[in-house]
Amino acid sequence: MVEFAIVVVLLIAILYAIISYGLILAAQSTLTQAAADAARSGLVASSSAVTTAESQALTDVSWMDKGCNTPDISGSATGSPMTCKATEEQCPSNPSIECLSVTVSYNYSSDPLFPELPGLSIITPSTMSSTNVVQLGSVS
Amino acid sequence: MIGRVWSWIRRHRDEEQGAVLIFTAIAMVAVLGAGAMGVDVGFTVYGSREAQAMADTAAADIIQYINNADQETSNPGVQSYLNTKLSGVLQDNNSNAKLTVTPMLYSGGVYTVPAGGCKLPIPTPPTYPACNAVAIQATQAVPQPFWGGFNNLAGKSGSGLPPTGSGSSGCGLTTVTGCGIGCNGMSTPCFDCPVGGCTTCPTTSCYTWLPQSTFSIGTYLASFDSQQVALLNDIFGNSLGTVGVTAVGYEGLANTDVTLNQLITASGGLLTTDNVLTASYSAAQWQAIWLAAVENQEGSLNCGAAPTPLQCNAATALGPSEMTLTSSSTTNVALCALVVVNGENCSVAGADAAANQPEITYSGLDASLNVLQMLTTEAELANGSSAVNVTSGLQISGVTGTLTTDVVGPAQIATGPVGSITSPATGCPPSSGTATCAETAQVSADLSLSILGVVGTVDIPLSAADGIATLTTMTCANTVNGAITSTKITSETTTATAAVTLAGAAVATLTLSGASASAQSYTASVVPPTASTASAGTNPRQVGTDDPTPTISGPTGLYTGLLSSLLGTWTPPLNTWTPGPLSDAIGPLLQAAGVTVGGADVADLGTDCDAIEIGS
Numbered sequence: 001m002v003e004f005a006i007v008v009v010l011l012i013a014i015l016y017a018i019i020s021y022g023l024i025l026a027a028q029s030t031l032t033q034a035a036a037d038a039a040r041s042g043l044v045a046s047s048s049a050v051t052t053a054e055s056q057a058l059t060d061v062s063w064m065d066k067g068c069n070t071p072d073i074s075g076s077a078t079g080s081p082m083t084c085k086a087t088e089e090q091c092p093s094n095p096s097i098e099c100l101s102v103t104v105s106y107n108y109s110s111d112p113l114f115p116e117l118p119g120l121s122i123i124t125p126s127t128m129s130s131t132n133v134v135q136l137g138s139v140s
Numbered sequence: 141m142i143g144r145v146w147s148w149i150r151r152h153r154d155e156e157q158g159a160v161l162i163f164t165a166i167a168m169v170a171v172l173g174a175g176a177m178g179v180d181v182g183f184t185v186y187g188s189r190e191a192q193a194m195a196d197t198a199a200a201d202i203i204q205y206i207n208n209a210d211q212e213t214s215n216p217g218v219q220s221y222l223n224t225k226l227s228g229v230l231q232d233n234n235s236n237a238k239l240t241v242t243p244m245l246y247s248g249g250v251y252t253v254p255a256g257g258c259k260l261p262i263p264t265p266p267t268y269p270a271c272n273a274v275a276i277q278a279t280q281a282v283p284q285p286f287w288g289g290f291n292n293l294a295g296k297s298g299s300g301l302p303p304t305g306s307g308s309s310g311c312g313l314t315t316v317t318g319c320g321i322g323c324n325g326m327s328t329p330c331f332d333c334p335v336g337g338c339t340t341c342p343t344t345s346c347y348t349w350l351p352q353s354t355f356s357i358g359t360y361l362a363s364f365d366s367q368q369v370a371l372l373n374d375i376f377g378n379s380l381g382t383v384g385v386t387a388v389g390y391e392g393l394a395n396t397d398v399t400l401n402q403l404i405t406a407s408g409g410l411l412t413t414d415n416v417l418t419a420s421y422s423a424a425q426w427q428a429i430w431l432a433a434v435e436n437q438e439g440s441l442n443c444g445a446a447p448t449p450l451q452c453n454a455a456t457a458l459g460p461s462e463m464t465l466t467s468s469s470t471t472n473v474a475l476c477a478l479v480v481v482n483g484e485n486c487s488v489a490g491a492d493a494a495a496n497q498p499e500i501t502y503s504g505l506d507a508s509l510n511v512l513q514m515l516t517t518e519a520e521l522a523n524g525s526s527a528v529n530v531t532s533g534l535q536i537s538g539v540t541g542t543l544t545t546d547v548v549g550p551a552q553i554a555t556g557p558v559g560s561i562t563s564p565a566t567g568c569p570p571s572s573g574t575a576t577c578a579e580t581a582q583v584s585a586d587l588s589l590s591i592l593g594v595v596g597t598v599d600i601p602l603s604a605a606d607g608i609a610t611l612t613t614m615t616c617a618n619t620v621n622g623a624i625t626s627t628k629i630t631s632e633t634t635t636a637t638a639a640v641t642l643a644g645a646a647v648a649t650l651t652l653s654g655a656s657a658s659a660q661s662y663t664a665s666v667v668p669p670t671a672s673t674a675s676a677g678t679n680p681r682q683v684g685t686d687d688p689t690p691t692i693s694g695p696t697g698l699y700t701g702l703l704s705s706l707l708g709t710w711t712p713p714l715n716t717w718t719p720g721p722l723s724d725a726i727g728p729l730l731q732a733a734g735v736t737v738g739g740a741d742v743a744d745l746g747t748d749c750d751a752i753e754i755g756s
Contacts, residue, residue: 003160011171018175025182029189036193040200048414088412090405093228096436098404098413132193133232135201136401136413 016117020124023113027064028128031104034060034084035132038102042086043134050086053102057084061104064113068104081111091135098136105129176286187282194237195278198229202241202274207750209243218243222274237280244273351616352751353627354507354555355744357578357609357683382464389457393512395450397746398433400481400507406432417476424465426473430511431458454511479514480554480578481507507555510745514553553745554578558611568608577610599641607633607683607740612659616749625664631683631742632657655683655740662744669743680743 034057042053054070061068067080083105091099109116109126116124205225212218219241226239385393404411407429411419421429434454443452456462556576568577609631616625633654640648666679673679 003158003164007160007164011167014171014175018178021179022182025186029186032186032189032193036196040196043200050412050414088404091228091232092234093231096402096405096440098401099232131233132197134197135204135228135232 013117017120017123020112020114020116020120024108024124024128027106027108027113028130030061030064031106031128031130032132034104035102035130038084038086038104039100039132039134042100042102043136049100049136050088053086053100054084057086057102057104061106066106066111066113081107088136091133094135099133100136101131101133103129103131180284180287183282183284187280190235190282191237191278191280194229194233194235194239194280195276197233198226198239198241198276198278199274201229201232202226202276206243206274237278239279240277242275242277244275351614351747351749352507352555352557353576353611353614353629353744353748354509354553354746355578355609355611355627355629355742356513356553356680357607357631357740357742383462385457385462388453389462390512391450392453392455393457393515394510396434396437396454396511398430398437398509398511400475400509402433402436403429403509406430406436408432417481418474420474422465423473426515427458427463427465430515431455434458434511458511475514479507479509480552480576481556509553509555513745552578554609554611556611557751558614561610568610575610577608579606579608599644607631607654607742609683609740609742614747614749616747627662627667627744627747628659629662629742629744630657630659631655631740633683633740658683660742667744668746680741683740683742 037060038053038057041056042049045052050072051070054073058068058070058073058076061082061084064082066082068082068084069078069080070076070084072086083103085105086100086102088098089101091097106128107126108124108128109121112124202222202225205222209218209221212221222241222243226241229235230237230239400416404413404416410421410425410429434451438452438455441449441452443449554576559570559574559576561570561573561575561577568579569575570577609629611627612630613626613628615627635651635654637649637651639646660681660683662679662681666673669679
C-alpha cells in the first residue's frame with residue numbers, strides 16, 4: 001500500500017504532464033489555425049483587412065476562453081494572455097508589394113490552460129505563437 | 141529446475157511485499173508508451189496543421205500569379221515561374237515546408253491536368269485563360285521524439301475558379317475543405333486528377349477572372365507631347381513650389397504607371413489598404429510617395445539598356461533636381477478625389493455607406509495609375525483655382541478680360557471591370573446595379589470682360605458640361621499574355637449653360653449643347669494611348685463636337701449681338717488643343733482643369749486582361 005501510494009504519485013504526475021502537453025499542442029495547433037484563417041479572411045475582406053483578420057483570429061481562439069488582445073479593434077478587451085495582431089507590411093519576398101501578416105501569440109506561462117505542477121514549467125513553453133503571411137497583390 | 145521454481149512460488153505465494161512493483165513495472169510500460177505516443181501523435185497533428193496552413197496560404201498566394209504565368213511560352217516555363225513564387229511564399233512565412241504546385245485547368249465544372257500541360261489545349265471558345273487553377277501540396281517535417289526521427293506530414297490545397305461562378309457557396313471560409321474532404325475518397329493523391337478530370341478537387345480559395353480597364357474622361361494630359369512640359373510646370377509652379385521638369389522627365393512620367401499596392405508599399409506606413417483612397421496629403425507628401433514608388437519600380441527595370449526605358453527618367457523628374465514642392469500648401473488631396481476604383485470614390489454609396497468611407501477591395505490594389513495624370517490632377521486640386529488674364533489672348537480690339545477657372549473636381553479616372561450597367565444614362569454611380577464609370581469634373585469658368593464703350597463688366601459664369609463615361613464591353617483574347625481585343629466605353633456630355641450678366645443684370649443666356657450617349661471602341665493597337673493615337677484621335681477620343689456653336693438667347697440688341705460675335709471667337713479653343721487665338725493662354729489651363737466645354741476626352745489608359753479577384 002505504501003509502495004502504491006508512492007507509485008501513484010508518479011503515475012498522476014505523468015498523467016498530469018500528458019494532459020498538460022496535450023493541451024499545449026492543441027493550443028499551438030489552434031494558434032496555427034487561427035493565424036491562417038485570419039490571414040485568409042483579411043485577404044478576402046471587403047472592408048478593413050486588419051480588423052477583419054484580428055476578428056477572425058479572436059473567433060478561432062475563443063474555445064480556450066482566454067480572450068485575445070486585438071489592438072486594432074476599438075473597444076476590445078485587454079489583459080488577455082493572448083494577442084491577435086494583424087499588420088500590413090512589405091512582403092519579405094518582394095518589398096514592392098504589400099502583405100498581410102497575422103501573428104497569434106499566447107503567453108502560456110502567465111495563464112495556462114491547465115494549472116501547472118510546480119517545476120513543470122521547466123519543460124513547458126512559456127510563450128507560443130504562430131504567424132501567417134499572405135500577399136495582398138501580385139507583380140509579374 | 142521447474143520443480144525448484146514452483147517450490148519457491150509455493151513458499152512465497154502469500155507474501156504481498158513487492159507486488160506493487162510488478163504491477164507498476166507493467167503499468168509504467170503502458171503509461172510511458174501511451175505518453176510517448178501521445179507526444180508523437182501531438183506533434184503529428186501539429187505538423188499536419190502546419191502543412192495544411194502552408195498549403196492554404198500558398199494556394200491563396202499563387203493563384204494571384206496564375207494569369208501572369210500565361211506570359212511564359214512553355215509548360216516548363218510556367219512551372220518554373222510558379223516555383224519561383226512558391227519560394228516567395230516560404231520566405232514570407234519563414235517556413236521550412238516543402239511546397240509543390242501543379243497548374244490546372246478548370247472547365248465545365250471539372251478540374252484537370254491536361255495531358256499536354258496546362259497551357260494546352262486552349263479552350264474553345266476562349267472564355268478563360270488556359271491555366272486557371274493551381275493545386276498545392278505542402279510537406280512539413282516534424283520531430284518524433286519518442287518514435288525517432290522525423291515524420292513528413294502532407295497538406296494539400298488548391299485555388300481555382302469557384303464551382304458555379306463568383307460568389308458561389310463553394311468558396312469561402314465557411315466551406316474551406318482543404319484537401320481532406322474532397323480527396324479522402326480518392327485512391328490517387330489529391331489533385332492528381334485523371335486526364336478525364338475530377339469534380340471533387342477542393343478549393344480553399346476561389347477567384348474570379350475579372351478583366352479590368354482603366355480609363356479617364358476629361359482632359360487627357362498624359363500624352364507624349366513634350367511641349368506640355370511648360371503646362372505641367374505652370375500647374376505645379378503656381379503655388380506649390382519650384383518645378384522644372386525636362387522633356388525627358390515629362391516623357392518618363394507620362395509612361396510610368398504605378399499600382400495602388402505599390403503606392404501603399406512606398407508610403408512608409410502613411411497609406412494602408414484601408415486608407416489609400418481617403419488619406420489626404422499635401423502635394424509635397426504625394427510627391428515623396430510617388431517618387432518612392434517610382435524608384436521601387438525602377439529597381440526592376442534594366443535602366444542600363446540602350447535605349448534607356450522611358451520609365452527610368454520618371455524618378456529624376458520627381459526628384460529634387462526637377463521638382464521641389466512645398467509642404468506649406470493648405471490644400472490636401474485624397475486619391476478618392478482623383479480616381480474611382482471599382483466604384484469607390486469620395487462619394488460613398490452602397491454597402492460601404494455604413495463605414496462612411498470608400499474602401500479599396502483586394503482586386504483594386506492592382507489598379508494602375510498613370511503618374512503624370514495623377515500628379516497633375518493632384519496639383520490642380522491643391523491649387524484650387526487658376527486665373528489667367530486673357531487680355532492679350534482675346535486679341536479683340538477694345539476688349540479686356542479675366543478668366544477664372546475653379547476646380548471643384550478634376551478630370552476623373554476610373555478602373556474596374558464591366559458591371560451590370562453598361563449605359564451612362566442612369567448616372568455615375570448608377571442608381572441601381574454596378575458600373576465602372578467616371579464623371580468629369582465639376583469645373584466652372586468665369587469670364588469677365590470689359591468692353592470699350594460698354595458700362596459695366598460682362599460676366600459669363602460658365603458651368604462646364606458634365607461628362608459620364610461607362611465601361612461597356614471588354615473582350616480579351618485567350619492567348620499568351622491575355623491580350624485585349626477591344627474595349628468599348630460609352631460616354632455622353634450634358635449641356636452647359638451660363639447666365640450672362642452685365643453690371644450684375646441678366647442680359648442673355650449662353651448654351652452649349654452636349655453630346656448624346658455613344659460608344660467608342662478602343663482596340664489593342666491604340667491602348668495605351670500614345671502621341672500618335674492622340675494625334676489621330678483614336679485614343680483619347682473626343683466626345684461631342686470640337687467646335688460647338690454657342691446659342692445666345694435673351695433680349696436682342698447690342699449686347700446679344702456682341703456676345704454672339706465674341707463667344708463665337710472664344711469657345712473653339714476651349715474644346716481643342718489646336719492652336720488658336722487663345723490656346724496658348726487659356727486652352728492649356730482649361731484643359732488641365734478638365735474644362736472641355738460641350739465635349740470631353742475619353743481615353744482608355746490601360747487594360748488588364750489577367751486581373752483576378754479573390755473570392756470570399
